[in-house]
Amino acid sequence: MNKNEIFSCELLFKVLSNSTRLKIAASLIGGKKSVSEICTETGTDQARVSHELRCLTVCGLVDFARDGKQVIYSLNRETVLPILEAAGEHVKRFGDRMGSCDIISEAKRVKTGDVTL
Amino acid sequence: MNKNEIFSCELLFKVLSNSTRLKIAASLIGGKKSVSEICTETGTDQARVSHELRCLTVCGLVDFARDGKQVIYSLNRETVLPILEAAGEHVKRFGDRMGSCDIISEAKRVKTGDVTL
DNA sequence: TAGTCATATGTCTAAATATACATATGAATA
């Protein structure tokens, strides 16, 4: 991996490291959806979903097509599914440990009141 | 993907979305390395490398073994390489576009003085 | 063409994260 690739990967992982964007992507695994369907499925308000959809679009994770008043978004399955699958494999083995990393999730642990021991 | 998996994936992607941690992981693709070797290869100071190595260790991306005064870190190739490879595929196609996403890289674009037009 | 439905964009603030710097620990050796 050269520096450019590393930087682009950093951006890609940044896209996926936000819970709203990740929920949207996960929701689109099930198939194309309109913005309002995505809002309902992910329990997120419309403005924020639209913001994040733009990010996902620019970064190539989703495509869209207008259909009358609606805009239908779809996952770029070809490149995104392999990433999610590979991540899923890792998480299957190490998911439990990751919550105890204070560098990436100090705040969340405090907020959700998890016990650290 | 259920909620737990999504949350764990979010953490995993957060680990990989930091340039220092990603550089360390990329550096370890080439094989096991001591902390000071990683510092040299990635051009990062020792304290920060150690911090990030702990994160990478807790989250299952690297393993370590003490060897005298040194500590040798290795990549958990089995789960991490597939993630990096899949990310590499995406980036090969969409890497160019991603820099123009203001949501994930506003600050960096300003700092590096890139032209946006 | 006025209204309304669906979606997109602008922007401010709170929260999370990265980094720098200081310091501690732990193993080897003189």
Next chain:
DNA sequence: TATTCATATGTATATTTAGACATATGACTA
């Protein structure tokens, strides 16, 4: 056992990001 080398940890601050809220646009329909 004092010293030195390699690595780890604590913590304050600056930067970055997420999220909330207000508002704009664009397409269809009465």
